[in-house]
Amino acid sequence: MPLYQYIVRRVLFAIPLVLGITVVAFLIANAIPADPINANLPQSALNNERLVAAFREKWGLDQPLHVQYLTYLGNLLQGDMGVSIRTNQPVLDDIRQFLPATVELATTSILVGLLLGVSFGIVSAVWRNSPVDYLVRVLALIGVSFPVFLLALIGLSVLHAQLGWTAGPGRLGFLVSRPPHVTGLYTVDALLAGQWATLRDALWHLVLPSLVLGMYVSGIIARITRSSLLEVLSSDYIRTARAKGQREAFVILRHGLSNALIPVVTLLGVLYGNLLAGAVLTEAIFAWPGIGRYAYRASTSQDFPAIMGVSMLIAFIYVVANFIVDFLYFFIDPRIRYA
Amino acid sequence: MIAPVATPQVVSNSGARRRLRQLRRQPAVIAGLVVIVAWFALAALAPVLAPYEPLEQNILQRLQPPNETYLLGTDELGRDVLSRVLHGGRITIPAGLAVVVINSIIGWLVGAVAGFAGRVWDEVMMRVTELFMAFPTIILAMAVTAALGPEIRNAVLALIIVRWTNYARLTRGLIIEAKTHEYVDAARALGAKNPYLLFKTLLPNTIAPVVVYGSLDIGNAILLFAGLSFLGLGPEPSSPEWGRMISIGINFFDQWWMWLFPGLAIASLVMAFNFIGDGLRDMLDPRTRV
Numbered sequence A: 001m002p003l004y005q006y007i008v009r010r011v012l013f014a015i016p017l018v019l020g021i022t023v024v025a026f027l028i029a030n031a032i033p034a035d036p037i038n039a040n041l042p043q044s045a046l047n048n049e050r051l052v053a054a055f056r057e058k059w060g061l062d063q064p065l066h067v068q069y070l071t072y073l074g075n076l077l078q079g080d081m082g083v084s085i086r087t088n089q090p091v092l093d094d095i096r097q098f099l100p101a102t103v104e105l106a107t108t109s110i111l112v113g114l115l116l117g118v119s120f121g122i123v124s125a126v127w128r129n130s131p132v133d134y135l136v137r138v139l140a141l142i143g144v145s146f147p148v149f150l151l152a153l154i155g156l157s158v159l160h161a162q163l164g165w166t167a168g169p170g171r172l173g174f175l176v177s178r179p180p181h182v183t184g185l186y187t188v189d190a191l192l193a194g195q196w197a198t199l200r201d202a203l204w205h206l207v208l209p210s211l212v213l214g215m216y217v218s219g220i221i222a223r224i225t226r227s228s229l230l231e232v233l234s235s236d237y238i239r240t241a242r243a244k245g246q247r248e249a250f251v252i253l254r255h256g257l258s259n260a261l262i263p264v265v266t267l268l269g270v271l272y273g274n275l276l277a278g279a280v281l282t283e284a285i286f287a288w289p290g291i292g293r294y295a296y297r298a299s300t301s302q303d304f305p306a307i308m309g310v311s312m313l314i315a316f317i318y319v320v321a322n323f324i325v326d327f328l329y330f331f332i333d334p335r336i337r338y339a
Numbered sequence B: 001m002i003a004p005v006a007t008p009q010v011v012s013n014s015g016a017r018r019r020l021r022q023l024r025r026q027p028a029v030i031a032g033l034v035v036i037v038a039w040f041a042l043a044a045l046a047p048v049l050a051p052y053e054p055l056e057q058n059i060l061q062r063l064q065p066p067n068e069t070y071l072l073g074t075d076e077l078g079r080d081v082l083s084r085v086l087h088g089g090r091i092t093i094p095a096g097l098a099v100v101v102i103n104s105i106i107g108w109l110v111g112a113v114a115g116f117a118g119r120v121w122d123e124v125m126m127r128v129t130e131l132f133m134a135f136p137t138i139i140l141a142m143a144v145t146a147a148l149g150p151e152i153r154n155a156v157l158a159l160i161i162v163r164w165t166n167y168a169r170l171t172r173g174l175i176i177e178a179k180t181h182e183y184v185d186a187a188r189a190l191g192a193k194n195p196y197l198l199f200k201t202l203l204p205n206t207i208a209p210v211v212v213y214g215s216l217d218i219g220n221a222i223l224l225f226a227g228l229s230f231l232g233l234g235p236e237p238s239s240p241e242w243g244r245m246i247s248i249g250i251n252f253f254d255q256w257w258m259w260l261f262p263g264l265a266i267a268s269l270v271m272a273f274n275f276i277g278d279g280l281r282d283m284l285d286p287r288t289r290v
Helices: A003-031 A036-040 A049-058 A065-077 A091-126 A131-145 A148-162 A186-193 A196-233 A236-243 A248-260 A262-286 A291-300 A304-332 B016-024 B027-044 B081-117 B119-134 B137-148 B152-162 B165-178 B182-189 B194-230 B242-252 B257-284
Strands: none
Touching: A003 A065, A003 A304, A003 B119, A003 B137, A036 A049, A036 A304, A091 A131, A091 A186, A091 A196, A091 A248, A091 A262, A091 A291, A091 A304, A131 A196, A131 B257, A148 A196, A148 A262, A148 B242, A148 B257, A186 A196, A196 A248, A196 A262, A236 A248, A248 A262, A262 A291, A262 A304, A262 B137, A291 A304, A291 B137, A304 B119, A304 B137, B027 B081, B027 B257, B081 B119, B081 B152, B081 B165, B081 B194, B081 B242, B081 B257, B119 B165, B137 B152, B137 B194, B152 B194, B165 B194, B182 B194, B194 B242, B194 B257, B242 B257
16 A cells, blocks of 8 residues: 555544534533533633624634534634633643643653663563563652652652752753744754753753653553563564574564554554643643643643633544554555555 | 553453452452552441541641651641541542443443344444544543533543443443354243343353453552542642642642642552452453463
C-alpha cells in the first residue's frame, strides 16, 4: 500500500472518532449538569436576565437536543468553546496561552521515559532474573504504582529542597526573563533568540518535572520492552543470527530490539495522551503554567467551560498522537507496507 | 497516576488449580496479598485502632512532627495523621471496590451483548467503546465530576462512567470465543432463548477472567479516585481521604508527614495489587517463562 493511500485511510478513520468526541463532550456539557446555565455562567451573570437569555440563545438551549448539538458543533468550528468563568476569557485563548508549557513538559517527559524505559527494558531482558533485572522491575513497579503527585512531592523535597540538585517549581528562575515569544516553548524560543543562559535555566527547570512524569512512562515502557524483547530473543531468527556468529550486541540491538520496539511504538500515542492528563496532577505541584494547572484551577473553582475545553483538547491531541503513531508504524513495520 | 495500559488477557480455566498452587509459591504475590489483607483489616478496624478521632482538632498541637504521642505527626488543625490515614482507608478502599464492581457489571453487559449479537450491534457498541477510550480517564472523570458537583458519590459515579471500556472489550472477546462451543449449540437446540443463553450459559463461562481482571484493577481505580480527590473533586476538604489529605498537605510542604504518609498509603496499596497482577501475568503467559 503506498504511503498516501495509507494516510488517507487513517484520516478517514479519524473523522468519525473526532465527531464522536464532540458528541461525548456535548453530552457531558449539556445533558449531565442539572442546569447548564448554572454550570457555564459565573454567579454575577446569573442575576442578569439579559446575559442568561443571550447565553440560552447562543447555545440554542430552548431547542431540541440534536439542534443544540449542531449549534454546539457550529460554535466549536468557529473556535468557540465558551468563556472561562474564572479567567473571564474565551477558553480557546486560555488554552492557546497555557498549552505550550504543557507540550514542552510532556515532550521532554516522553523522551526521558523512552530513554530510561527502553534501556531498563533491554538490561532487564538480557540479564533476566539477575539482581539488575529485579532492581529494574521494582523501579518500574514504583513508576506505575506511585501517584505522580507523590513522586513530585518527594522529588521536590529531596532533590530540590534537601540536596539542591534540581531547580524548584516554575518554568524559569525568578531573575530570568522570558525569551521573546515565538513558539511558547521556552527552550525553543531561547534557542532561536540565542539566549544561552535562558535556555540553560529553562532546561534546568524541566529536569525534575520531566523525571517525575518520565518515571511513570519509563515504568510502562520498561515492562513492555522487557517482555517483548524476551519473546523476540527466543525466536528462531535470533538463533540463526547467533549461529552465523554475529556479535551478541548486534544480535540484540539490530535483530532483537528493532522488532521488540514495535509494541512500544504502538503505546506511545496512548502514553502521550496519558501524559497530558498526568500533567494535570504534576503541574499543580510544580506551579507549571500549563493546561494541566489551568484544568486544576478550573476544577477547584468549578470553572466548567474550561474543564470541558481542556478535556476535548486532550482527546483531540490523543487522536492526533495516535495518528502520528500509525504513520511511524508505516516506516518501522514493513508488514504494513507490503500488506 | 492513570491506569497503566494493560491489555486484558483471556484467561483459560484449564489447570486453574495447578496455577493457583504456582501462584502461592511466588513471594511477590504473597507479599501483595499480605499488604492488601492488612489494609482491609486496618480500614475495617480503624475506629478501634485509631488513637484519636479523625476529625478531632487540637489546635495547640498543630503541625507536630511524628513523635511518641502522635506517631505520624499532626496536621494544620492538630488532627492526628495516623488516625486520619487509618480512617482514609474506609473511604478510598470501598470507593475503589465500588468502581470496579460496577465497571465489571456494565462492561460485561456491553461486551456480552456486542459479542453475542454481533453484526451492527457489535460494530456500534465497539465504536462507542473506542470513543470513551479516546478521552484520558482522569480528564473525562474530571469533567463529569465537575458537571455533577464535587462529592465522593459523584467521583465514584464519574469513574464508573469512564472506566467500563476495558471490561467491555475483554468480555466481548470472551463471548465471541465461548459462543463457538458446542454446549452453546446444545443449549440452543434445547430451546434456550437469548437471555437464557447469555445469563445462564455464557455468563458462568466468561465471568472468571473478568473477576480476575477486576480484582487487579482495584489498584488503578484507587489511584484514579485519589487523583480526583487530590484535585478537589471528591470528598470535602476536612475529609480524611488520602488524596484530599495530600492536596491540603502541599500547602504545608515542609511538614512532609502531612503528605508523605497518605501518599505512601495509596502507593503501598496500589503496588500490592500490581505485585499480584505481575505474578498472575508471568504465570499465565508462557512466553515470558523459561
